[in-house]
Amino acid sequence: MSRRVSAIDIGSNAIRMMVADLSETAPFLHIDKKFRAPVRLGHDVFTSGSIGHDVMEVAKATFRRFAETNQKMQVQKCRAVATSACREAKNRQDFVKAIKEVSGIEIEIIDGTEEGRLIHLAVRKEVDLDGKKTMLIDIGGGSVEVTFSQGPKMIATKSFPMGTVRVLENLAKRKMNESHLNIIMGEFLAELGEHIYQNVDHDPVDFAIGTGGNLECLGQLKVQLLKRTPSTFITLAELTEIIDRLRALSIRDRIEKLGLRTDRADVIVPAAVLVQTIMRQAETEKIVIPAVGLRDGLIWSMF
Incomplete structure (x- = not known):
């Protein structure tokens, strides 16, 4: 039935x-x-x-x-x-x-906590979390949720107002461009760093998990730009390489040469830099991309 x-x-x-x-x-x-x-x-x-x-x-x-x-x-x-x-x-x-x-x-x-819980529910169904300490990063347009799990159990989640569209609007308002992204990130580092430090100080994470359309796009760009497979995970070194390649291209080039959608081409670098910042803070070298998100969590919540 x-x-x-x-x-x-x-x-x-x-x-x-x-x-x-x-x-x-x-x-x-x-x-x-x-x-x-x-x-x-x-x-x-x-x-x-x-x-x-x-x-x-x-x-x-x-x-x-x-x-x-x-x-x-x-x-x-x-x-x-x-x-x-x-x-x-x-x-x-x-x-x-x-x-x-x-x-x-x-x-x-x-709210951000419920958002983190639903995304975690989707991830739990897709990724084997048993015996692993993981950090889930969900990159949205308005906020970023950073959730820690011990095995399948969620132990802490926090929402930060540093989503990709918000970062773009922040840059525009201050007459800045992509090259100033690290200034914007720096303004969130204290709060973000505290959340990460509280959860990884004596017990580092085994790997990160990334959700959201931008993460899936970054997985595809790993294959397209770096000619490396699979698209289901990215190392920190690969992410840094992807960021450098993307920064060398204008938004028009990202659309025409890489085939990115217009509303992806302008947010992909802020998204990648956000992930890079969080991974560096948590000192983790690998992010797994299970290609699930809030919608999947909502479906499971109706099960």
Whole structure:
């Protein structure tokens, strides 16, 4: 007996949906379809504090399509959650209400701890964590969640307001560019360093785990730029090499020569530098990329 469910992740850089079948017998979860709409809520929220009219209209149209998909694919239950950008938007309740009116879909605005818990749930189903101490890094558009696990048990999680879209807006506001990224990172190092130090001081991590679209993209870039496989993990040395190669290319070149999407080409270097910074702080040499994220965690939460 299986039932069809869908999960919607309303992030700061995009809105993503996944439709899956849940079954009481193995393999328990079968993914039917994934969708991604490049709706950058973070641009408005991190510059003006609210979701603007134009972005609101695009989001409404996206949710109309998602509601039609739910109907067409006979989805029995849909869970939609909003993260960093919505958490901070002054008009978040108007947004939630507008989406409900046009699509019938109810949005939950979740905090960073719940976000970390759901992503950890997805990772736990995909990566064997038994007997390992791990650090999970989820790079979003508005925030970064850093979660520590001892075996499959989550022991600490913290959300930092240093997501990729937020970093871009911060650079633009201060008339800086990518070459100034380390200045922005430096402003978060004390708080980030404290969280890492508290959790790895006497017990270092065996490896890091990276989630989010940018991490998956970095795995593919390892194959494309460095001609090394597999794409499912990156060493710190390889990450540094990828950053150097990307920095040598303009955003236009990243789109034309590497085939990156427009809304990936401008955030990929901030994402890579964030991961590099966190790995250096934790003194870990390897990051595993399981290609799961918040949507997968939402699906499992309905199991």
